[in-house]
Amino acid sequence: MKKTLLGTVVAAAVAAAGFSAPAFADGHAGGERYVLVSHAPDSDSWWNTIRNALSLAGEQMGVEVEYRNPPTGDIADMARIIEQAAASGPDGIITTIADFDVLSGPIQAAVDSGIDVIIMNSGTPDQARELGALMYVGQPEYDAGFAAGQRAAGDGVTSFLCVNHVISNPIVAERCSGFADGLGVELGDSMIDAGQDPAEIQNRVLAYLNANPDTDAILTLGPTSADPTILALEQNGMAGDIYFGTFDLGENIVQGIRDGVIQWGIDQQPFLQAYLPVVVLTNYHRYGVLPGNNINSGPGFITADALEMVEQFAGEFR
């Protein structure tokens, strides 16, 4: 609380300085406004890292940043929020392409009305280019899943369960199909729609493992599905025995890696996905400089060997 209060005071002071006189030596007044529109429902805790990184970047660059999301994760609502953000006339919009059909219109309209757009997290570099966005910052999902699948195949895995808590996001589901292809097996019925509620996820995992006791490995797609899955494995005694990999990090996942319940976590480094677009946009608007390519924020495999820094900032910046 104290920290955020201090942040507000600092931001207000910066804003006041910006109004009273051109405070920056180069003559740029600062105070550009950037809006980040995510596709995540309020219940998705993973996006907290994005919010923290966004406000940190805003503070460091001396720009105004806003975070917006559809409360229930309805992508059609997200389209309206992007339209709204465009209407409010910001200097730049940072957003995801969770569903190309729905979001291409609003994003294209924002680009055409003169707002610079950077695509982060969900989407592909091709889609970003097609819509006229400046660049894509994120982790190519299929490739990350494929790399994870190859790694698991090397460890002797032949069958798996994919716990998908965002079944409505087809791009996230590519992690599962990439994993299956990396393993060299058919996806088939291995992917379950787990829903968002932790108790339901836990029980669906238990039910699946009961029905398919010879499953070699579990792949979860984020803390929302990983945390209840850890509990499920502790409950049925498979923790540490079954091969367990996950996308994204969180406090419980880090603990799971330390305890040996989870073999590895794939970090797509969400911090960079929110932080870098703000830095890129600000420098583009102030000095006209722009990196020449898309930025891959991940994948990085995190195992029990390199946990210290991750642990310190898990859930906050990692």
Added chain:
Amino acid sequence: MSDTAQSTDKDERIKEISKFRQALIRPELGGICGTIIVFVLFGIFAGNSGMFNAQGILNWSTVSAQFMIIAVGACLLMIAGEFDLSVGSMIGFAGMMTAIFGVTLGWPMWIAILITFAICMVIGAINGIIVIRTGLPSFIVTLAFLFILRGFTIFIPQQLQNRTIIGGISEAAEGDWLAPVFGGKIFGWFFNMLGDAGIIAVFERGTRAGEPVVNGLPMLIVWAIILVIAGHFLLTKTQFGNWIFASGGDAEAARNSGVPVNRVKITMFVTTAFCATIFAMCQVFEFGSAAADRGLLKEFEAIIAVVIGGALLTGGYGSVLGAALGALIFGVVQQGLFFAGVESSLFRVFLGVILLLAVILNTYIRRMITGER
């Protein structure tokens, strides 16, 4: 006795009410006050944030129109004394059905649309028939359909296509005569004129450079206006409208005086399903895809709009115009909070506070009207 009788056009059984009071005490009053307050507040706090430029106005009108479409159905049904919690799932289901018929099965889009309407209205009627035949609360029956329909909306596309989002609807609807009735825009020439005249902004770059940022009135808004007018007319100017009030007020008394209560209630369930399907069609043809999670929680948003608009949760009292104003307030507040730069995690807090204030205000107004305590 006869000699004391004076010719008078006043009936002593009817209490005199002043014209002013008569104009004041309407179910819409709360909605009217709320609308004025909301616009004044956002005019002050978000006046120069782009909320009232062409794009901004289109943005909150579109969201309000969405609420209005489902609020009209929910309002009529609530006045008739019943609830429909399956509205949100019906939206997802209807969109998915159209996508499956039109894209997966490749049928002509107008057939897909008409069949979807037929299926959804039949489901609405089933809702109503179960409620009437079993005497169970509609709350429970439609709650069951909330899950049943959502389940099918996820299951069917997964079985057929292995995914939960079906795209390509815009391409499949190309050249269709019925699809633009839902996803199209009208009065484009008018907005082009405004753009040329510099009254509204134009795109600065890209393939649409020079075109106005708002290039037409979405059919979604047209449908909302049509439904509100039709609903208001039905409720206030027709015999059927009186039947709706009577069925919701006291069903037994209404039956005894010859009102076909069952028919009225089932018709209202069908109307709610019809409105949800219109919502779904507008969404599907605007965005070009159908997804299994469309319409989540929309049933509550419809009910909230209706309640802000002054209707009674117990039935027998309310107004379609009020519900439309409730939808407008809801839409303006939801989008306006974004424009005003309110921290987005506080959005629900504001929504809850406004809902509470609206309901308290409406309760006082209703007590004034009906004299109940």
